[in-house]
Amino acid sequence: MASIRLLQRKLDGAIIFREPASDPIPAYAILSHTWGNEEVTLQDMEADADRSKTTSKAGWAKVQFCADQAAADGLQYFWVDTCCIDKKNAVELGAAINSMFQWYQNAARCYVYLPDVSKSEGASGGRAWEEAFRTSRWFTRGWTLQELIAPRMVDFFSAEGHRLGDKSSLAGEIQEVTDILGRALRGDALSSFSIRERRAWAERRTTTVEEDEVYCLLGIFDVSMAVIYGERRDRAFRRLEEEIHKLYKGIHFEQYAVGFSLSSFPEAAQFVAREEELSKMHELLHGHSSRAAVVLHGLGGIGKTQLAVEYVRRHKEKHTAIFWLNANDEDSLRLSYRGIAQQVLQCHPSTSVLSSVDLSIRLEHYR
Numbered sequence: 001m002a003s004i005r006l007l008q009r010k011l012d013g014a015i016i017f018r019e020p021a022s023d024p025i026p027a028y029a030i031l032s033h034t035w036g037n038e039e040v041t042l043q044d045m046e047a048d049a050d051r052s053k054t055t056s057k058a059g060w061a062k063v064q065f066c067a068d069q070a071a072a073d074g075l076q077y078f079w080v081d082t083c084c085i086d087k088k089n090a091v092e093l094g095a096a097i098n099s100m101f102q103w104y105q106n107a108a109r110c111y112v113y114l115p116d117v118s119k120s121e122g123a124s125g126g127r128a129w130e131e132a133f134r135t136s137r138w139f140t141r142g143w144t145l146q147e148l149i150a151p152r153m154v155d156f157f158s159a160e161g162h163r164l165g166d167k168s169s170l171a172g173e174i175q176e177v178t179d180i181l182g183r184a185l186r187g188d189a190l191s192s193f194s195i196r197e198r199r200a201w202a203e204r205r206t207t208t209v210e211e212d213e214v215y216c217l218l219g220i221f222d223v224s225m226a227v228i229y230g231e232r233r234d235r236a237f238r239r240l241e242e243e244i245h246k247l248y249k250g251i252h253f254e255q256y257a258v259g260f261s262l263s264s265f266p267e268a269a270q271f272v273a274r275e276e277e278l279s280k281m282h283e284l285l286h287g288h289s290s291r292a293a294v295v296l297h298g299l300g301g302i303g304k305t306q307l308a309v310e311y312v313r314r315h316k317e318k319h320t321a322i323f324w325l326n327a328n329d330e331d332s333l334r335l336s337y338r339g340i341a342q343q344v345l346q347c348h349p350s351t352s353v354l355s356s357v358d359l360s361i362r363l364e365h366y367r
């Protein structure tokens, strides 16, 4: 684990970086938020920076909020990802990404700042903020998953800085929104959740940079790997899977994997993303744990095949196997099923359910 660069709120309210020292890391609070415009950077916090410029940035409010809340909880040190990592230093950034889960885990308290949830002090509406809480952007982002899971104590705050509750008192709501079991929120070891379960937690979350969809999961799977921006999501996922495989030999979901290639499918020269349909499909197929089917129908040439291909391209790493069937007529469908049996047996020769299938048999015999 890389050493953490903390901010310190002095008694007079001034905020400075903690002197790098060899003594043990003091107790600290940690901020969890979603990135917005005008975030405060490490350079903005340096001693020679123009502080009036720094404090006039939109992102300053949450830094100040974190400092004040930490002080209220008796903590003079705190950490905010926007300004406590030197993002211009690729080595430092890589080390930070590989350490961040532990940094959240080791924090005395974690404050979740939700600018899209408003709660006025003493409002008569009771818990009117709950609806906004459920639909907060915070639940849709990749990085916030580990920020919810890793720390022991997670407190949620409204845009005004009013406390909404903690991950224990809001467990019911959080579970509803995230599908994360209560025992994971209570701090049960991540190793007691299958890889598949943990992957499901991240499924509907997104990140601004595509590779981050993978890098934000390193701590969740307890692996580390080099951070290579530009490698693309798919390659990063492959590397993540390799790391997971090394760690969880034998119980890895890859043991059910059947290779699938998209190379034989024609790709539209200028694919127009159909985000609405794609996310609807994803919601229908992944929003739950039961079996599901989505049927794409419409006139010939309307783009059904391309839509399916794009869906597979985006989500193939979330599946152990993907099969393509030709259902133009009965014969092609039968041939497709035979092809699937062949593929499964090729990858998993010991699959007992298919061992009685005679693949050399001619098509007519299936009728």
Ligand SMILES: Nc1ncnc2c1ncn2[C@@H]1O[C@H](COP(=O)(O)OP(=O)(O)OP(=O)(O)O)[C@@H](O)[C@H]1O
Pocket (backbone or CB within 6 Å): 268, 269, 270, 271, 272, 273, 274, 298, 299, 300, 301, 302, 303, 304, 305, 306, 307
């Ligand atoms: N999203 C898209 N962006 C750009 N071009 C597209 C898109 N979807 C489809 N096309 C173009 O339209 C053509 C027909 O699309 P596609 O084969 O997906 O339709 P289909 O509904 O599956 O047709 P059929 O009913 O004949 O199977 C494609 O070859 C492609 O060139």
Ligand SMILES: [Mg+2]
Pocket (backbone or CB within 6 Å): 304, 305, 306
């Ligand atoms: Mg088609």
